[in-house]
Amino acid sequence: MPDLAPQSATAARLYAAARYHARAALDLAQAPWDAHKALDIATRAGSVVELLAKALLVHHDERLVTYRDAHQHLLDIVLHKAGKPAPSAFRPNKQTVDARVAVELVQRLGPDIDRHGRVAKNVLSARNDAVHMAVPRDRADLEVMITQMSDFANAILMALKLEVHDFWGGHTSAVRQRVDEHHAEVLLDARAAVAAAQRAYEDLRSSIGPEAWPAVLLALQQRVPQYTASELSAEVACPACTNPANISWSTEVEVDVDHGETIYYPYYVLDGLLCPVCSLHLNSDQVESLELEDMPDLGEIASAYEERESERLYELWQSQ
Known part of the structure; x- marks a missing residue:
């Protein structure tokens, strides 16, 4: 041991x-x-x-x-x-x-x-x-x-x-291979998705022309993300078109039973990234693989959200 x-x-x-x-x-x-x-x-x-x-x-x-x-x-x-x-x-x-x-x-x-x-x-x-x-x-x-x-x-x-070998034993080589292959595949898929979205964005921009483009870009930026059920969201620079993209998290719940009392522990799980302008869509693994430099701090976002919710509930209670 x-x-x-x-x-x-x-x-x-x-x-x-x-x-x-x-x-x-x-x-x-x-x-x-x-x-x-x-x-x-x-x-x-x-x-x-x-x-x-x-x-x-x-x-x-x-x-x-x-x-x-x-x-x-x-x-x-x-x-x-x-x-x-x-x-x-x-x-x-x-x-x-x-x-x-x-x-x-x-x-x-x-x-x-x-x-x-x-x-x-x-x-x-x-x-x-x-x-x-x-x-x-x-x-x-x-x-x-x-x-x-x-x-x-x-x-x-x-x-x-x-030592990893003490933990994984005879599975050590298989674990290393599984991890390496998975990360390589996820990163490859993420880069391919970014490249495809970038090409589509450049094709659209060139087909519209410089005079009409600002109005079109504004309209695209105002599109609502498709997965609106997510509790938390923030903006990052889209890795394909550099416009603001939406990062979102959903709530999961862990359940524990303590002396007959059921206790619920909520926490947030990353959904992925969606850009309203170039339509780039990345899942959580792909977002993590790209290691975005401006990835927002979940703790700060969650605290701000919970503070807004507390204020909203308080105002609702006062209006009753």
Whole structure:
């Protein structure tokens, strides 16, 4: 077992469980697709993401994974820094933070984890669908989900300074090949989509002429994005035509049951990019593969949205 000090026992236990689920998921993925196997793969892949995220948190400080005791731990830290002893020995609650929170926390520990953590939430979404509603992913979606799990796992292993072969075992070469081929294919598709949209944009612009073009461009920029069901959106420079393009996120929900009480944890998942001017449409994987320089900060956008919603609900309440 690898050394995961300072919290070696707990972190090693989480690591070992994640390793077991990862190898089991890959074993199942080698067989022909079956709905029940697909549910099992999604469940195990989601467990890998959650357990490794918590292993990294515990590696830093076990208190980072506690669920309802954050203020108790914060008080201990404040008292310690002030040179004052804690009034009593505090034992943390056995319940831990949900998987989404664990992933969001580890995303703050490095850019590589952050990038792969954003798509790892798709794995958690697949697990929720499998566990709570028995909805399986098809073969193509499973392949993407396994790659996302593998990317996130490798990023965590790097942060923990652990060997990938110890984690993946006999699957190591296959995982590396799967990840490399998937990313190459996604990037190739994204670049092809950008090039096609750029050609269509230039053809349209040249066919209209310089005098009429400003009015046409304005009309195109005012077109409403097609997926208006998304909760969050922001603008980026379109990689094809440089005009403002729409980036959007939708809400997913993780469900947890605590002593008979059902708790819902919402989080945002990237939908993709759509440009109203050149009609470029990229899915979430393609957007991530292009590594757009002006990719907006989801935390800031979500905070602004939630603040606007609070103000709207307050004004609605006042008008009653």
